[in-house]
Every structure is written in C-alpha cells, then in structure tokens.
Amino acid sequence: MRYLPLNHDDRRAMLNEIGVNSIDDLFIDVPKEAQLSGAIEGLNDHISEMAVERHFHGLANKNMVAGQGPFFLGAGAYRHHVPASVDHIIQRGEFLTAYTPYQPEIAQGTLQMLFEFQTQVARLFGTDVANASMYDGSTACWEAISMAGRITKRKNVILSGGLHPHYVSVASTMARFTKDILDIGMPDENGDADMARLLSSVNKETSAVVVQYPDIVGNVQDLRALSASCAENGALLIVVVTEPVALGAVTSPGEMGADIVVGEGQSIGVGLQFGGPYVGLFGCKSKYVRQMPGRLCGETVDAEGKRGFVLTLSTREQHIRRDKATSNICTNSGLCALAFSIHMTLLGEKGLRHLAMLNHQKAVSLADKLHALDGVEVLTKQFFNEFAVKLNKPSRAVLHELAEQGILGGVSMERLYPGKDALENIMLVAVTETSTDEDMTRFVSVLKELVA
C-alpha cells in the first residue's frame, strides 16, 4: 500500500490521541447490518506497480492504435498531432494537481490561463466572450439550447439535419424531461435542402436554431441568411463546431451573426482518448453573459492594485444558486482547457491558418482520388477536412474489411443513423495533417479492390 503514509505506530498513537480503542469505534454511526467485516467477494487484494503495468499493457495491446496505420475517422473526434510540450506542461504538478481556483491568490496560474483560454476561444469563434470550459461539445450544445430558452422564454428549438446525431441524441434526452420541443432534420450531402427547411421553419415561436459548421457530412455553409432570419424572428442562432481547426480556414460563426457558438475542443491539444475527457467550448454575445453556463474567469486587481484574475459571476452557478442555477457544470475540463490553450499558443494565428490549409489540401487531394474510383462517389461539394462518400455496397462491411487490413477507414453513417437504410452505403472520411501520402495511397488502393 505504497500510497498510504501511516504505519501501525502512527495509527495507534492517533487512536490514543482521539481517545478510542480501535478504528471500529470511529465507524459506530454505521448500522451494524451495513458494516462489512471481511473481504468483498470477487475483489482482489492490492498488487505491485509492475503488476498493474502488466495488466494495462495486456489490455492496451488488444486495441488497434490510431497511429499504427492509415487512419481516416472523424465524426466529432479528430486525430491531430499534439506538440510534445503540451503534455509535458500539463503534467507539471502545479497545474495537474491544483483544485478549482477558489483561492485566487494562490491560483493565478490556472486563472490567467483560463482568461487567456477565454480570449482565444472568443477570437476563434468570433464571439464577444467565452467561458472557462464545459464537459464536451455535446453537453455544451445542450447548455446553449437551455440558455436560449432562458433568454427567449420560448420552447421550440429547430435542429439542423447536419448536427451530429449524438448531439441530437443528448438534446433529445434532455428535452424529454424539460418539455422543450425539438424539430429535428436529417442530413443531406450539400446542405441546401436542410438550409431551406431551417429558413422556412423559423418563426416567432422559435427559441433557437442549431446548426453545425462544418456539418456532420463535412459541408460548410454560409449562415448569414439564417442569422438574419433568426434575428428577425427573435430567435437565437446557435452554431456548433466539432472541428475547431476548420476555423483557421473559414469565416467564423460570430462574423456570420451567431448568437451562441459552442464547440468540441478535442482537436486542439487534447487527443482522441476513446471519447473523453474532451473540452467543451462556449462563446456568445456579451449581452447574454449573465445567462451563460459554466465558469467564467474575470480580470480584477488585488489590494495593492496589481492585476489579477478570479472566478466571477458565480452567483449563476449551482453551488450558490442551487435550483436557480444556469447550468449543470460543477467540475469542468480545466486541464483539457489548458492543453487547448498551450497548443493554440504554440500554433498562433500563423500556425493555425497553416494547419487548417494543410488539413484542407490533404482532404481535397484524397477526395479527388476517391472520386476517381469506380463504385465510389464523393457527395460533399464544399468541405474542410471531412466529406461523405457513397460506396456501391454497405459501408460498414467495407470498413470492417479495411480494418482487417490495418486501415481505419472512416465512420459508417449506419452506425450514426441506425435504421436509416438510405444511409447504409455512406461513410464519412476525415483527413488531417497526420495522414501521409502513403496512407492515402494505401487506403485508395485497398478500397478500390473492395468496391470492385
């Protein structure tokens, strides 16, 4: 028990000091019938550090690692290269093992970082303000919908067919209990039909319209007409970004009139991690700041007039506001926000723009190669680093065959939209800076055989 510093003599001395005979005397409030005396059946006793490592290596070796071969999965989680310094810095004990900065005088490191993170996110999104991180993109999306309800006092929410189906699922789960009414669309490859539906559906009853940018099939669309229509009807436009690297290449949602922009920050600094932990991004117009969910870090001064940072507007938060709180966030994703912020600092504007164009160029290149194959059609016309591909057979089986040959080829739409037969031949292909020419060549040649 290498983590426990007390030895037998310490425990004896402390029990004496307390004035009890045994440790059991400190558990007297637990009813007898609920006290466990011996071991719990089926649970092993402690093992050495080396034995734990062996066990974990055994489990890890059963998984196919993304970096092991050609890799083209996206759909809300993207594989990007993370500079070595990012993980090195977040493992400094003063960041890694600090708590929520409730004592600002000895938490300026975390607080200044969060202030810088908020500034970076706001600039990336084109919003006035941003918060200090949410759990992930999908829960941030729900929090945005909930916030729009508080602002507009309306219950009707229109979800674009281009919104990630798992985000739709999270919103549907919550709406079932909050009585929000969701109008949910289905994806279409160029987004035109979806946009027409959104424009014709928004009215004076609409609380918010939620669109993803780029959307689930990779499509990037101009949102200005939609934001104008929302403004005219008193509805809020919520834009969801699951691939923030895209914003190094395309016009920001804020510039196109979005009221709230939420996103998944995993792409920058955090890594794939089988789905979590990730970091939710959340920005909005400054007039809505007091309805924002989650933590906010603000600038102030100390008693000597020196600049410092504190968590602020916490009267909106659940530990104070109780049943009137603006969100479910308590623990957030501070360390992932730090990773995001360090990576963003390393990139800078120049690096982010370069990275974005590299992603886009590689995606265009692969899309053209795939489109040239018989039995393969690239459906998405305007995209950043991800696009939809239609095969001449069910995509799930093809992806399974690819995996057998060491290629992780994409995400089957059938997995995302169960029961929608029309989508079963479609897969989503994502390309990032980590995809080499050799990876793409091998992917194309194996796929060519599978669809022949």
Added chain:
Amino acid sequence: MSMNNVGRPTAPNIGTNDTGPMTSTGNRALMLEEVLIFEKGGVDRSGVDLESVPEFTSRLGGLERTEEIGLFGLSEAETVRHYTRLSRQNYGIDLGFFPLGSCTMKHNPRLNEKMARLPGFADIHPLQPQSTVQGALELIDQLAGWLMKLTNMPAVAMSPKAGAHGELCGILAIRAALEARGDAREVVLVPESAHGTNPATAAFAGYKVENIPANASGRVDVDALKARLGPDVAAVMITNPNTCGLFEPDMKVISDAVHTAGAFVYCDGANFNAIVGRVRPGDLGVDAMHINLHKTFSTPHGGGGPGSGPVVLSAALAPFAPFPMVRKVGGEYHLVEEENADAEAANSFGRMVAFHGQMGMFTRALSYIMSHGADGLRQVAEDAVLNANYILRSMEDVLDAPFAASGPCMHEAIFSDKGFADGMTTLDVAKGLIDEGYHPMTMYFPLVVHGAMLVEPTETESKRDIDQFIAAFRYVVQRAKDGDASLSTAPHHAPRRRLDETAAARNPQLVWAKE
C-alpha cells in the same frame, strides 16, 4: 506610484510584511510576473513547424476567412517558459497539504498518468470498429465490475462526465422509471446537509425542489422527512457521508420510508472515500449513487477537472440506464447504443454525452483501484476517517466544532467561527493559512454552520504533515480570536494580495482587450 512590469501603476506596499526594498521590475527572486500571451506574442509568431502546403484549389465554397483572427503565438521556448512561470503561481497537492473539505484532494499517483497515456488507450477513436477496441471495452467492464461490487449494486452507467452530471443521470433514471409506471411525481426533497449541486440537478431534470432541515446533530431530520413524504415526491437526494462530515445513521430507515412512499433514494456519493470497502451503499437501500472517480479513486483535478461520475443503479432503475453500455456477448465486448438497443436496453432514458464517457479517468481509476486492491481500499477509508478525527480532536479546544458531541466525524471535520474577535472571519483564517504555506480548507460550506470551515485531510497525509498543519491552523485561529488586525489583510506572501471579486463581477472583463 510605482509601475509593475505590466506597465500598470501599482500602489505602494501598504501594510505588507515586506522586509526589503521594492524591486524595479516588480519581480522577486525565483518568482517572475508573467504578462498575457496577448501582451508579448504576435499573430505572425509560431512554435510549430508544419510541412508546406502544395498548390491546390480550395473547396471552401467562398467562405475563406478574410479577417484576422487575433490569435497570438509564441515560439516553443517562450511557450514553455510562459506556462512554467504561470504554474509557479499555483498551489497543487504535489506542493503540500490541501485540506478542502468535500473536494477530496489526495495524492495522484503518476502510475495512473502513465497508464492513461498508453497509446492503446489514449490514441483510439470512439467510433473505431468495436473489434479494434476490445481491450478498451474490457477495461470499462472491469472498472464497472469493481464499482458494482464495492457498492453492492447490480448496474452502473459509466458515461456521466462529472459528479454533478452523474447526479443528473441518477435523477433522470428515477424520472424515467416513474414515467414508465405512469407516475407523474413533481417534487424532489433535498436535505440541508446535502451537496449544493443537488437542488440544481433536480431543477435541471424538471423537478420542484424542497428542503428538508437538518437536526441539531447535523443529520437529516428524519421526522421532518417522513412527514413530507407523499404521492407527489419522486426522490430524496441524500449525501452520505453528508457535508457536515457525518454518517447518516438512519439511512436504512430513511430508505425504507422513501420506498414505502413509492419514491426513490438518490445518494450523492462524493464522499464515498470515507466508507469504501467498509460499507456498501446498496446495503443501505440506495437506488442511485454517483461515484466521483476523481475523488475516491484519484484523478488529478487539473485546476478544475476533468472528472468522471459513473452512477450505480438498483435493480429498479437499471433498465433505464443511459446509452451507451458495455456488454459481453459470446466472448466479445460491445457497446449497446441507440442503433442496437436490445430488449434489455429498450427503456434506456437516452444519451447524456456524445461518446462513451471519460476513458482517461477510467484508466486512472482502475490503476488506482488495482494498486490498492480490496484490502487497501478498506484501509483508505479507515485512514481518511482516522486523520479527520485526529484533526477534530486536536482542534476542538481552540475552535468551535459544532457536531463534535454528535460522535466521530467521517473523512472531514467541521468547525465554525464562534469565538472569533469582532470583525474577524473565516475568510481571514483562510487567507492566514495561505501565508503559512497551506491551501485553505473549504469555507462557508455547508450552509448549516455559521462561518463554516470544512477540513478534509484524506488518507494520503502523514501524521507528521498533519501535526504541522494543526500547529499552523491553531496559530492562525488564535490570531482570529485575538483580533490580530494584520490577519484581515492576509495573505501577505502569496503571488497576489486579496483580489477584488466585487469589482470583477460588477464590470466583467472576460477577454483581453487592448487598452
């Protein structure tokens, strides 16, 4: 008026304990002030090298970014230095004792970090074919097995992202179960001794919240609770051990009464580290309880998270658990999601997050659990409780301990500000502790104790470290009782003096703007 290195005017050092002259930079040896990225970087600076982009025709549909984004970059060397300097303005558990009650700041083994970073866990995609992630699914299944056995509960939902998210999961499962039997109950009862997040959770799930008072011994007033139970009550949310640091001895009586009234018992399991291996919540009649993996089974808190809040569920609630779930069929692990919901999952209340939960926390928790084993986890609870009671008994002659007569505390000890000189507050004691080199305890929480100070040592503190803390704590408390005016301007030696939180809230500056 002098200037600090930010170029902003600073007032002279009034009332500080500084012994030497001011420095021209505002820095002190080894402690360097650090400006913001936006005050020293540039949009044309970068700390990454990327391969060049060949000529090509973009396919962005005319949406190319034309305006400057305003993201400032630094070289790699400058970046490392920036964040290293910032880190030195922070207090973390690696630096010393961190007695935040109800927050459970314990040692974070680096083995856990190493295991979580194995590429087989860190570099896999949530939507990879499931045949390629069998080891990851097996790990989730193993952790789930430990959680169910340690709590004696038949099911667990792994996906909630944090404790409060777990609370939401539990309440939604309760709501779904009630709806399934056509029972539209509207009220959730929350005792005063429960965590502050509980009422927020119940309200988020669409319930009306009613308080149940605490009795004089800091526990749920059982008679008041029983009197309020009725056909409109959906659930009772109890924190056990509660936020006064006490075990609720009538838990089984409460559970039986709640069940008789047709309602469910939600237990906030944030304090599970006090009883793990010694008490199983399932034996107390709990229907749902979240487990903060980051507290009980140690994930570094990272200055605000991430956490992870799996929820164990009773047989009555198990059918309503959220997607996804891991199941083993014929030797293969697979995820039950919307697409393949079998009969067993047909009543799932839905999905709470995009993917499968906090894999990075699952690895850390299992690593911690296996390192301790069942024998060590029991010792964890015992040492946490021993350390807390040792602090309680070592302080009660100088500090009011409102529930000291109610019996032993569990893993945290609570004190009040009774006996402080006029004008001296719990805040002053907290800031005084900073000057002594300690992170303060939790203050002004729970609300049932005036000027509350909630001290949680956890099991990873040595007797020597606790003795040193007690000596410092006694010294600062004595100053508060004596009305030592210099305490009300503490901290004097931290990177910052007291920060003006009122000004920050009145005129919120949330992003950097060039002056």
